Amino acid sequence: MAKIKKVRFKLNTFEYIKPFHIANNIAYDTKNIEVIIELENGIQGFGEASPSFRVNGERIEALMALEEVVEEMIMEMDVREYRRIFEKIDSLKSASSIKAAVQYAVLDAFGEEVGVPVYQILGGAKKEIETDYTISIGSIEERVKDVREILARGHRIIKIKVGENLEEDIQGMIAIHEVSKGCKYIVDANTGYTPKQAIKFVKEVYRAGIDISVFEQPVDMNDIEGLKYVRWKSPFPVAADESARTKYDVFRLIKEEAVDYINIKLMKSGISDALAIVEMARTANLRLIIGCMGESSLGINQSVHFALGTGAFDFHDLDSLLMLKEEKFRGKYKVEGPVYKV
Amino acid sequence: MAKIKKVRFKLNTFEYIKPFHIANNIAYDTKNIEVIIELENGIQGFGEASPSFRVNGERIEALMALEEVVEEMIMEMDVREYRRIFEKIDSLKSASSIKAAVQYAVLDAFGEEVGVPVYQILGGAKKEIETDYTISIGSIEERVKDVREILARGHRIIKIKVGENLEEDIQGMIAIHEVSKGCKYIVDANTGYTPKQAIKFVKEVYRAGIDISVFEQPVDMNDIEGLKYVRWKSPFPVAADESARTKYDVFRLIKEEAVDYINIKLMKSGISDALAIVEMARTANLRLIIGCMGESSLGINQSVHFALGTGAFDFHDLDSLLMLKEEKFRGKYKVEGPVYKV
Numbered sequence: 001m002a003k004i005k006k007v008r009f010k011l012n013t014f015e016y017i018k019p020f021h022i023a024n025n026i027a028y029d030t031k032n033i034e035v036i037i038e039l040e041n042g043i044q045g046f047g048e049a050s051p052s053f054r055v056n057g058e059r060i061e062a063l064m065a066l067e068e069v070v071e072e073m074i075m076e077m078d079v080r081e082y083r084r085i086f087e088k089i090d091s092l093k094s095a096s097s098i099k100a101a102v103q104y105a106v107l108d109a110f111g112e113e114v115g116v117p118v119y120q121i122l123g124g125a126k127k128e129i130e131t132d133y134t135i136s137i138g139s140i141e142e143r144v145k146d147v148r149e150i151l152a153r154g155h156r157i158i159k160i161k162v163g164e165n166l167e168e169d170i171q172g173m174i175a176i177h178e179v180s181k182g183c184k185y186i187v188d189a190n191t192g193y194t195p196k197q198a199i200k201f202v203k204e205v206y207r208a209g210i211d212i213s214v215f216e217q218p219v220d221m222n223d224i225e226g227l228k229y230v231r232w233k234s235p236f237p238v239a240a241d242e243s244a245r246t247k248y249d250v251f252r253l254i255k256e257e258a259v260d261y262i263n264i265k266l267m268k269s270g271i272s273d274a275l276a277i278v279e280m281a282r283t284a285n286l287r288l289i290i291g292c293m294g295e296s297s298l299g300i301n302q303s304v305h306f307a308l309g310t311g312a313f314d315f316h317d318l319d320s321l322l323m324l325k326e327e328k329f330r331g332k333y334k335v336e337g338p339v340y341k342v
Numbered sequence: 343m344a345k346i347k348k349v350r351f352k353l354n355t356f357e358y359i360k361p362f363h364i365a366n367n368i369a370y371d372t373k374n375i376e377v378i379i380e381l382e383n384g385i386q387g388f389g390e391a392s393p394s395f396r397v398n399g400e401r402i403e404a405l406m407a408l409e410e411v412v413e414e415m416i417m418e419m420d421v422r423e424y425r426r427i428f429e430k431i432d433s434l435k436s437a438s439s440i441k442a443a444v445q446y447a448v449l450d451a452f453g454e455e456v457g458v459p460v461y462q463i464l465g466g467a468k469k470e471i472e473t474d475y476t477i478s479i480g481s482i483e484e485r486v487k488d489v490r491e492i493l494a495r496g497h498r499i500i501k502i503k504v505g506e507n508l509e510e511d512i513q514g515m516i517a518i519h520e521v522s523k524g525c526k527y528i529v530d531a532n533t534g535y536t537p538k539q540a541i542k543f544v545k546e547v548y549r550a551g552i553d554i555s556v557f558e559q560p561v562d563m564n565d566i567e568g569l570k571y572v573r574w575k576s577p578f579p580v581a582a583d584e585s586a587r588t589k590y591d592v593f594r595l596i597k598e599e600a601v602d603y604i605n606i607k608l609m610k611s612g613i614s615d616a617l618a619i620v621e622m623a624r625t626a627n628l629r630l631i632i633g634c635m636g637e638s639s640l641g642i643n644q645s646v647h648f649a650l651g652t653g654a655f656d657f658h659d660l661d662s663l664l665m666l667k668e669e670k671f672r673g674k675y676k677v678e679g680p681v682y683k684v
């Protein structure tokens with residue numbers, strides 16, 4: 001028996017090494033909630049919630065207040081029955097980052113209890129993955145400078161934030177490409193474009209001879225028709241991120257044939273919906289990216305084990321860890337430049 | 343490390359206690375293949391293939407000849423990386439029962455290796471399930487006699503085979519209902535009706551005041567339009583069985599809104615596709631039955647652990663074990679009348 005005896009939430013603030021600038025948003029720090037689950041035998045499981053008000057509508061104050069609610073929900077439940085606990089926690093529809101952290105902490109405690117790392121419980125499909133690194137929105141000179149820096153650190157997959165100024169974004173892409181030939185690009189507009197702006201962007205970039213591996217969330221999160229419009233007109237694969245929070249969102253996107261890629265973030269969907277999205281997307285021949293919010297090493301640990309276990313992802317956008325000031329590395333994996341491995 | 347060193351196939355024949363009569367088919371025995379996977383440390387994992395020529399087009403002779411092919415495919419692979427092995431074995435598209443047995447044997451060996459029962463690896467959602475019992479096609483007197491027998495043995499969920507003679511089937515339903523009020527009925531036509539016959543059947547049964555929990559595979563396996571026709575006209579939920587072999591079949595059925603239920607059988611889909619079907623069906627709000635071919639206790643063990651682990655099924659049609667003459671019970675679960683438990 002491995003029953004849950006205690007659930008604790010702990011607020012941790014992490015500063016960004018430099019401000020993180022995406023379409024219509026600049027972050028200087030991130031406030032995350034560490035979730036600790038304690039079993040009757042003293043074993044502890046750890047998770048981390050990195051909430052997003054912009055994407056999920058989550059507020060840290062409201063989430064912190066859920067500590068007792070969660071404890072009451074899963075008290076006395078056995079982590080060896082993790083799907084029963086997942087189902088209980090699925091009811092936290094307005095606290096998806098907490099859902100993710102609690103569900104992962106349960107898996108972590110189960111893994112410790114039985115002596116099997118979480119990535120093996122989930123299938124052990126891979127032993128290492130490579131993360132991209134994100135270039136914030138900035139002047140063209142700043143973007144190029146940032147790209148040179150990450151190339152020097154060994155990154156070869158570059159995520160480029162766009163969506164505030166179409167002309168600058170196009171010129172920025174061309175300038176970045178000049179100094180990073182051979183790299184792969186994921187371009188993310190974070191809902192910043194209209195459908196027609198998005199098409200102008202990809203056409204100009206295509207004309208400049210640049211290949212984009214994935215074009216992420218070009219338009220408003222609720223504009224599924226717009227997403228579909230871009231998908232069918234774009235020469236590059238189009239991904240849903242903000243539009244794809246739950247498994248039900250993804251089911252609708254698949255039915256509508258609206259995208260080529262889904263960006264799964266545990267903070268949007270938890271472990272339970274993420275597992276469903278993996279299976280649905282693969283069956284429907286969509287491809288997958290795994291992304292993050294502002295997780296520290298503890299939160300990125302969750303996505304690393306999920307990605308290694310399922311082996312489901314073409315691209316791993318798990319770089320928040322590399323962008324935050326953090327005193328102590330807490331992941332159950334190793335970081336070697338852009339590579340995360342067990 | 344828990345590497346695979348040997349794969350063995352063993353042919354086992356089991357006689358039915360009494361001939362098993364479904365639409366256009368009578369079986370007197372079943373030929374199953376026991377799959378044994380041996381690890382370098384001596385640990386063994388067991389699976390069982392119970393092939394169906396009628397449903398899967400599988401022939402026992404061809405399957406037995408795959409022993410070396412399978413061994414070569416997964417030799418030296420580590421059962422702790424079970425999703426990698428699943429993916430390899432997914433290529434056995436014309437040997438789905440072997441795929442199921444090998445994938446389960448891998449999970450079984452992994453479970454033995456780490457000391458965790460398979461149902462817990464899969465999520466531990468339930469501790470017990472209740473199986474139905476199947477009434478073969480026969481004269482009305484025979485059907486009623488069989489029903490009385492299984493009621494005496496504690497069964498309360500009755501699976502009724504129909505599909506050879508519409509008038510007899512309707513009269514049979516009414517006669518069975520007379521002696522089994524309060525029971526739940528799953529009615530299975532095994533592709534035996536035309537769409538219009540199927541509608542006549544449900545309307546007459548409905549008019550007689552009988553409730554059917556699930557009406558399974560009324561029409562030809564390739565007649566998806568027919569299935570949809572029955573689904574939209576039937577007062578009772580309609581299930582796909584023969585029409586739903588792989589996850590791709592189920593994806594199409596969902597897109598077409600053709601059914602209310604899916605009958606998952608590991609022998610049709612293996613563990614990998616079964617996991618995908620569970621996630622897709624739940625997301626699309628379809629409901630699930632788990633069924634069997636002619637598995638002995640060893641093969642039913644696979645479906646019991648899958649059902650307990652995922653907790654995904656409304657109905658468990660896992661009665662072949664109870665219908666076969668078998669010398670030694672080999673399941674890692676207990677049988678108490680209609681209840682299977684860990």
